[in-house]
Amino acid sequence: MKYLRLLLIAATSSCLALNSAAALSGDRCETAAARRQLEQLYVDDQASRVAGSNAVDLDSQNQAALSRIVKACGWPGRSVFGKRATMGAFLVLQHADLAMQRTFLPLVRRAHRDNELPAETLPLLEDRILVREGKPQRYGTQVDASGWPLPVEDPENLDRRRLAVGLTIYAEYWAMARERTGQDPAYIPFWWLLDEH
Known part of the structure; x- marks a missing residue:
């Protein structure tokens, strides 16, 4: 069962990468397609954590997808994209490398200030960055x-x-x-x- 779940995650991730072009037409944001992609990123991220798999490859694919969406659409706030899609974006960032977290932190701060993210998200990201930097x-x-x-x-x-x-x-x-x-x-x-x- 565990391996079937991992296989489904891998297949979904491959489809997600192929559908990334559908979410973005050049640098133009296609909100509905981006929302669906972010919602799938949420599902894939959580499934990979529950399955106990090594999620490094999936995290890398998800980071690339999020970068493309943010480039075209800006940070996906919940008023436009919905809470699940916004949390999908946040999860990808929370599991991203430190450089990406630092780069996107100002966008997350702005979204948090504008009530486009749940209250818990900014402190989670700021603490994650501090800990990764070896700070309290x-x-x-x-x-x-x-x-x-x-x-x-x-x-x-x-x-x-x-x-x-x-x-x-x-x-x-x-x-x-x-x-x-x-x-x-x-x-x-x-x-x-x-x-x-």
Whole structure:
């Protein structure tokens, strides 16, 4: 079953790469096609994580697709593309290499400011970048492989920073995550951000 799922992901990704031209006519944005592609990126990304496969090749393909869409359409905000497509774009970026994350960070900040992304997204990306740079995170969104939170700058003011960007206080986040999923935040599937909470 696991291998069938991986085969389906690979086949879908190949079709997605072929359909990338349909989403973009030259540098002109075709919103409906781009939306469908981003929604499929969301599905593929999450399926590859659940299957436990090595998602490096898929991540690389997804990054190329996202770069083409952003070049033609700008950052895909939820008011035009819908929440699932926007989260597809965000997931690709969250799993992208550090250089791409740094490049797209200003676009994500602008989209976050304009309420085109859920509140959780910007802190997730900023913390991911900081951790990858070997620095303490600001919002406490990143954990190590065993599920323990990675170092946080100025822990005494963590909840103040979290509240300022629309996150719940840290202890409440952990409790809510456990209640909702039965798991620690390190293992929460990303679809949780799609639900209203």
